[in-house]
Amino acid sequence: MNDWRVLPRLLLLASFCALGSCASSPSDVASTELQEGSTRVWDTVEPLMIAAAPTMPLLDIAVELFDPGVSGEDRSPVAAVRRLESQLLAGELRETLVRSNQWGVVRLVPTASSLTPVSIRAGIAVSDGRDLILDVVVKDAMGALWFEYTMAYRQQSAGDNALDGIFNALANRLLSVWQDKDRDEQYALLQGAEIAYAEALAPEAFSGMIQRSENDWQIVRLPADDDPMLARIERIRNQEYLFCDTIDEQYVDMVDRVGPTYRLWRSATLEQTEWLERYQRRAAARTGSAGDSEFTRMQAEYAAYRSFRIQEQALFELAEAFDGEARPTVIRTQDQVFRLEGTLESQYDTWRDLLRDIYLIETGGQTP
Amino acid sequence: MPTSHHDSPVPDLSGHWEVDYARSDSVQTQLNASFREVQRELRRRRQAAERGASYQGPPMGDLDTLVAVAKMAELVTEPELLEVYQDVRRVRIERENSFALSCELTGAQSVPSLLGAEQCWWDGNQLHFRVLLPDGVLIKHRFVRSADGLSLSQRTALTAPGVARDMEVVRIFSRYDPTERGYRCTETLTRGRVCTTEQAAPYE
Numbered sequence: 001m002n003d004w005r006v007l008p009r010l011l012l013l014a015s016f017c018a019l020g021s022c023a024s025s026p027s028d029v030a031s032t033e034l035q036e037g038s039t040r041v042w043d044t045v046e047p048l049m050i051a052a053a054p055t056m057p058l059l060d061i062a063v064e065l066f067d068p069g070v071s072g073e074d075r076s077p078v079a080a081v082r083r084l085e086s087q088l089l090a091g092e093l094r095e096t097l098v099r100s101n102q103w104g105v106v107r108l109v110p111t112a113s114s115l116t117p118v119s120i121r122a123g124i125a126v127s128d129g130r131d132l133i134l135d136v137v138v139k140d141a142m143g144a145l146w147f148e149y150t151m152a153y154r155q156q157s158a159g160d161n162a163l164d165g166i167f168n169a170l171a172n173r174l175l176s177v178w179q180d181k182d183r184d185e186q187y188a189l190l191q192g193a194e195i196a197y198a199e200a201l202a203p204e205a206f207s208g209m210i211q212r213s214e215n216d217w218q219i220v221r222l223p224a225d226d227d228p229m230l231a232r233i234e235r236i237r238n239q240e241y242l243f244c245d246t247i248d249e250q251y252v253d254m255v256d257r258v259g260p261t262y263r264l265w266r267s268a269t270l271e272q273t274e275w276l277e278r279y280q281r282r283a284a285a286r287t288g289s290a291g292d293s294e295f296t297r298m299q300a301e302y303a304a305y306r307s308f309r310i311q312e313q314a315l316f317e318l319a320e321a322f323d324g325e326a327r328p329t330v331i332r333t334q335d336q337v338f339r340l341e342g343t344l345e346s347q348y349d350t351w352r353d354l355l356r357d358i359y360l361i362e363t364g365g366q367t368p
Numbered sequence: 369m370p371t372s373h374h375d376s377p378v379p380d381l382s383g384h385w386e387v388d389y390a391r392s393d394s395v396q397t398q399l400n401a402s403f404r405e406v407q408r409e410l411r412r413r414r415q416a417a418e419r420g421a422s423y424q425g426p427p428m429g430d431l432d433t434l435v436a437v438a439k440m441a442e443l444v445t446e447p448e449l450l451e452v453y454q455d456v457r458r459v460r461i462e463r464e465n466s467f468a469l470s471c472e473l474t475g476a477q478s479v480p481s482l483l484g485a486e487q488c489w490w491d492g493n494q495l496h497f498r499v500l501l502p503d504g505v506l507i508k509h510r511f512v513r514s515a516d517g518l519s520l521s522q523r524t525a526l527t528a529p530g531v532a533r534d535m536e537v538v539r540i541f542s543r544y545d546p547t548e549r550g551y552r553c554t555e556t557l558t559r560g561r562v563c564t565t566e567q568a569a570p571y572e
Contacts, residue, residue: 276482276502294436298528299443301501305484309467 042154045165049172051101057186058104059178062116063094065108065345066134067123077316084319085127088262089134089163091251093120096167102175107244108251110348114141114200115240117193120174129269130155136170138177141193142210142217146177155270163263192219198233201359205229236355243351261318268311275304378473378490379513381461382454385520385541387447392539395445399438402535406431433530437505441526441535444507450520450541459495461511469497469509504529518543 066089068082090108097106105116112119118140126133132153138146153166181189192210199206209221223230279300416423447463454460460470471477471488478487487498495511510523520541525534546552553563 272483280502294432294528295439297503298436298440298501298505301484301503301505302440302443305499305501306467308481308483309486313468313470 040152043152043166043169045153046169046172048096048100048165048168049102049175050099054102054104057183057190059118059186059190060104060116061097061106061174062109062112062119063090063097063106064112064119064121065090065110067121069124077313077320080319081315082124082127084258084262085124087251087254088259089124089127089132090122091255092163093122093167093170096165096171097174100171100175102171102178105241107241108247109244110247110345112139113240113352114193114196115237115244117141117189118146118174118178120170125150129266130273132166138174140189140217141196142212144215144217147173149173155266163266188219191222192217194230195219195223197237198223198230201233201236201356202229232359236359239355239358240352243348247348258318261315265311265315268308272304272308272311279304378454378459378495379517380454381452381459381495381511381513381520383452384544384546385450385452386544387449388519388540388542391519393537395438395442395535395537398441398535398537399435402434402438402533405533406434430530433528434535437526437528437531437535440505440507440528441524441537444526445522445524445537445539450522452520471495471497508534 066086068079068086070079070082094106094108097103107116109115109119112121118138120136120138122134122136124133125135132151132155134151135148136151137148140146151166151170178186195206195209199209206223209219209223211218211220413423447466449464451462452459453462457474458470458472460468462468469488471490473490476487476489478485480486482502484502485500487496487500489496493512497509497511499507501507505526505528508525508527510521512521512523513519514521522539522541523536524539525536527534551563551565
């Protein structure tokens, strides 16, 4: 038996953790997950339900940038990778929804709003290159909960495209909820979302049209079709769409630059984890002096660790370079050019404030 | 327990460093010293046995593991070139053909993983790194800069379960200017080590 090997290892790993501030690295989480993983039931990728053409009425969906699950002040490389993932994974979900061809426009948004009838919010609970656990919440623009669930995927082999198909189940479930609604409910949702957006912009004019209960809502009054305020609000809404389209361009650029390294890292992490598991099985079955020499064993362990760290550091470097430096966004409206700086969230907030100001000016400066 | 020293200014280690073999240990010399120590230990045990006394000294450790640790020391101290980046917050030691040793200067940190655990801290005089591999091999590096700033000492100690003493290798690095070499090499993710010649300075 190799108890003399295992015990000091466990003790030293524990003491390493106790000595310092034990940064939560993806691989750190992986070791926790290894214990939890034995009891967890992992989801399997299911086929995506793809339509020949979207059915009417078209439902627009917003995918919020995922919650990275780390503090905004955390400048560690691990946190930088998580923040990067929060965008990459949100983009992957958006791509899945678009590919299903079941929906209207699917947009990435930095934070929730009533811009679209339905929005998807997800937080990264675990992401270590092999295991991915996300907490997902789907709500409509009026705040009613559609569903929430935890998705948990374990990548099966290093050759896989790690992210392929992982959002199929979510897309299919969303479709199922949408299709379970009758036509009247579907149209009511679209109308309700428009009123909710108008209500957020001009509560004095639009509040009271929707009656909300704990997890439900009902339209009690509709604005007049020829209400000029609705036309202004529609223009403002289009300007907000413009911002989302600009984010999309940034996202595509980021995926081009970071995507290959990120996928390489996921693949390398999985390979290393599989190697370690095979190695541990071999070590457990080893007897006496049979098998590898001491040096071969040590060398193999060191080589695996070195290779893992090189891959990890390459990703950290890239993630840190991208972290916290969202590019300024330049948005051209009909007669003005706006330059927004800061994080995507703050740029989005600034832009929405600007739109609100524009709306106020157009409506004669009345403070809602 | 390692502690960080916020008051002691951290000397600037940044720059390019190359190993100075004349001032560095040879792993073979260290291994020979270990063998001599093992031989002395065996002699003492034999003499104790001849006298009918029980031997009270420390356990010797097995020779296979001792040789393995020595060869590992050679492997771990292989990088001949270091490139150090440092700011007020962090130091990062990039090592040729190996992973970088990176540490925040404001406290001790640990990064455990399935494949090994890493720990580092600044003790007021030296920068410490420890790497623990799954089977219990522990690699300890200590970096200290000379007072004149021209040398960097890397003291590496390896230990493994079953070995009584550390295998220690000291490597001394001297500053060098990479632009004077006529070529520059960088580690890339997809192509490994890539070297390019320096562009000749245009004539005035």
